[in-house]
Amino acid sequence: MIQYEGVSKIFGSGQExxxxxxxxxxxxxxxxxxxxxxxxxxxxxxxxRLTNRLLPLTSGTIKIxxxxxxxxxxxxxxRSMGYAIQQIxxxxxxxxxxxxxxxxxxxxxxxxxxxxxxxxxxxxLRLEPDIFRSRYPAELSGGQQQRIGVARxxxxxxxxxxxxxxxxxxxxxxxxxxxxxFLRVQAQFKKTIVFVTHDIHEAIRMGDKIAIFQEGRxxxxxxxxxxxxxxxxxYIADFVGTDRALKMLGLMRVAEAMNKKPxxxxxxxxSTQEAxxxxxxxxxxxxxxxxxxxxxxxxxxxxxxxKNTEVKKIAEPCPVIVGIHDTLRDVMSNILMHDVRDxxxxxxxxxxxxxxxxxxxxxxxxxxxxxxxx
Amino acid sequence: MIFKSASSASIQAIxxxxxxxxxxxxxIHENADMCWTLTLEHIGIVAFSVFLAALIAIPTGVxxxxxxxxxxxxxxxxxxxxTIPSIALFGxxxxxxSLIGHGLGxxxxxxxxxxxxxxxxIRNTFVGIxxxxxxxxxAGRGLGMNGWTRLREIExxxxxxxxxAGLRTAAVMNIxxxxxxxxxxxxxxxxxxxxxxxxxxxxxxMTGAIMVAVLAIFVDASMALLENILTPKGVKIxxxxxx
Numbered sequence: 085m086i087q088y089e090g091v092s093k094i095f096g097s098g099q100e101x102x103x104x105x106x107x108x109x110x111x112x113x114x115x116x117x118x119x120x121x122x123x124x125x126x127x128x129x130x131x132x133r134l135t136n137r138l139l140p141l142t143s144g145t146i147k148i149x150x151x152x153x154x155x156x157x158x159x160x161x162x163r164s165m166g167y168a169i170q171q172i173x174x175x176x177x178x179x180x181x182x183x184x185x186x187x188x189x190x191x192x193x194x195x196x197x198x199x200x201x202x203x204x205x206x207x208x209l210r211l212e213p214d215i216f217r218s219r220y221p222a223e224l225s226g227g228q229q230q231r232i233g234v235a236r237x238x239x240x241x242x243x244x245x246x247x248x249x250x251x252x253x254x255x256x257x258x259x260x261x262x263x264x265x266f267l268r269v270q271a272q273f274k275k276t277i278v279f280v281t282h283d284i285h286e287a288i289r290m291g292d293k294i295a296i297f298q299e300g301r302x303x304x305x306x307x308x309x310x311x312x313x314x315x316x317x318x319y320i321a322d323f324v325g326t327d328r329a330l331k332m333l334g335l336m337r338v339a340e341a342m343n344k345k346p347x348x349x350x351x352x353x354x355s356t357q358e359a360x361x362x363x364x365x366x367x368x369x370x371x372x373x374x375x376x377x378x379x380x381x382x383x384x385x386x387x388x389x390x391k392n393t394e395v396k397k398i399a400e401p402c403p404v405i406v407g408i409h410d411t412l413r414d415v416m417s418n419i420l421m422h423d424v425r426d427x428x429x430x431x432x433x434x435x436x437x438x439x440x441x442x443x444x445x446x447x448x449x450x451x452x453x454x455x456x457x458x
Numbered sequence: 459m460i461f462k463s464a465s466s467a468s469i470q471a472i473x474x475x476x477x478x479x480x481x482x483x484x485x486i487h488e489n490a491d492m493c494w495t496l497t498l499e500h501i502g503i504v505a506f507s508v509f510l511a512a513l514i515a516i517p518t519g520v521x522x523x524x525x526x527x528x529x530x531x532x533x534x535x536x537x538x539x540x541t542i543p544s545i546a547l548f549g550x551x552x553x554x555x556s557l558i559g560h561g562l563g564x565x566x567x568x569x570x571x572x573x574x575x576x577x578x579x580i581r582n583t584f585v586g587i588x589x590x591x592x593x594x595x596x597a598g599r600g601l602g603m604n605g606w607t608r609l610r611e612i613e614x615x616x617x618x619x620x621x622x623a624g625l626r627t628a629a630v631m632n633i634x635x636x637x638x639x640x641x642x643x644x645x646x647x648x649x650x651x652x653x654x655x656x657x658x659x660x661x662x663x664m665t666g667a668i669m670v671a672v673l674a675i676f677v678d679a680s681m682a683l684l685e686n687i688l689t690p691k692g693v694k695i696x697x698x699x700x701x
Binding site for chain 2: 136138159160161162163164167169171172173174175176177178179186187190220221222223236246
């Protein structure tokens with residue numbers, strides 16, 4: 085856990101003094117990834133660099149697991165935390181192995197243990213150890229270098245990682261890939277991470293919580309969902325963008341919005357006449373057919389007329405079926421592309437779990453937006 | 459008429475030069491032992507002084523990277539010494555070193571060479587280390603390297619090619635200055651030039667001049683090779699890949 089209490093940082097003195105951070109107080113829980121977000125010059129990088137004493141504090145305290153960082157030797161403090169920066173900063177005179185081994189060597193690990201750890205990290209970041217171990221940074225692509233930067237930061241298995249726009253130097257396509265990979269690693273190891281970014285998308289995608297800064301002040305510190313739906317002021321609202329409801333869709337999962345007990349479903353063994361009656365009584369436009377707990381297709385009113393058989397025999401296959409863990413953004417996209425009102429939702433076993441429609445999504449967003457507001 | 463005599467004069471001169479060259483080769487051949495001894499002496503003076511100069515200048519260059527204000531003063535000081543003509547410096551040192559009985563000979567020569575070497579070596583060490591990209595220094599600090607470790611693991615290895623280039627400049631320059639030091643009895647290949655002039659012995663002058671020049675070229679090439687050998691492999695790869 086990292087606690088910042090009344091942290092201020094003033095650069096220079098007298099008339100030229102610039103306040104980079106103004107009485108910032110926030111707490112980062114163990115295992116959380118917190119993104120520090122804001123335009124350049126807002127103080128987010130300063131806060132990161134205060135954390136491992138690359139910059140001296142002007143006032144306030146920073147505590148790591150309850151211990152004031154000023155009471156720890158600064159070199160020891162830094163070795164106990166991972167550090168990754170936008171420019172990557174791989175040492176060109178060292179091999180990939182030598183780069184990743186920096187902190188373990190400083191900590192005096194024996195060479196066998198280091199070798200094992202380096203290979204483990206390379207595999208974790210999907211780089212073949214036998215190929216990459218003895219290469220030099222100059223031989224790697226930007227994306228590969230960035231991964232080595234992450235590996236170096238994880239090398240001594242620190243509890244806390246400080247990352248200053250660690251994926252800032254690569255193109256958007258590779259960035260998304262490395263973000264996903266990093267989240268996969270994070271899900272496994274649950275590090276406490278301070279992650280500086282100026283990219284709202286990255287902040288939303290990566291952060292368990294987002295801290296937004298403006299001119300040295302912490303303006304809002306909330307989960308991505310709340311930040312998007314309830315920005316505390318105009319500045320945050322502008323910063324997260326007018327399309328924030330759409331961004332929200334990328335964060336929310338089908339399970340949160342779906343209709344778990346839809347009425348317009350029917351068993352596959354039902355006769356067509358019975359189904360037609362059920363449909364007309366309830367004024368449904370179509371029915372979803374469930375057979376052995378699986379959604380096997382749908383049927384419209386027109387198809388049911390003048391037929392006399394089981395409905396499963398005349399089922400038209402669903403154009404798209406979504407999973408409960410899919411994002412609402414993907415669902416929305418499917419709704420826009422296909423001529424269906426209700427999409428079938430399946431759980432991890434492939435069993436029918438419910439349906440989801442445009443109305444369900446809107447209701448869900450509105451309930452968070454208005455419900456929490458009052 | 460004028461035209462004709464001018465051209466015949468130049469032909470004579472060319473013939474004279476050709477004969478002179480042959481005579482110079484004869485001189486070298488006949489005095490091979492002497493040539494060898496003086497060359498070794500020359501190399502000895504230069505190598506010893508550059509070595510001592512490096513012991514002073516490299517640590518100084520490293521130290522001033524940590525103190526920008528002092529850096530400027532030190533380099534200005536070294537620059538002033540560079541502007542003193544070598545003959546004048548020998549003259550200035552004469553009364554001082556006479557007090558300990560070394561007004562002439564190798565001692566003032568080596569001291570002068572050390573003084574002249576300071577600027578190129580200090581400057582290149584300073585620039586080499588200052589040119590290490592700031593993000594590498596930041597990464598080093600952030601990962602928990604202290605000043606010494608950073609120097610040993612990153613800054614010195616990356617600055618080595620530039621530092622060696624400074625030594626190369628100093629060595630080549632000192633070969634020339636050491637030739638002048640023959641006038642204060644330091645020995646070396648300058649002896650041929652100095653005595654040749656005194657005796658109006660053209661072949662002797664030529665021998666001295668040619669051998670000093672060849673030595674300078676040879677040392678320059680060897681130092682270039684050393685520079686290349688000491689450049690870290692990863693940096694060389696980066697250069698060839700154009701990064």
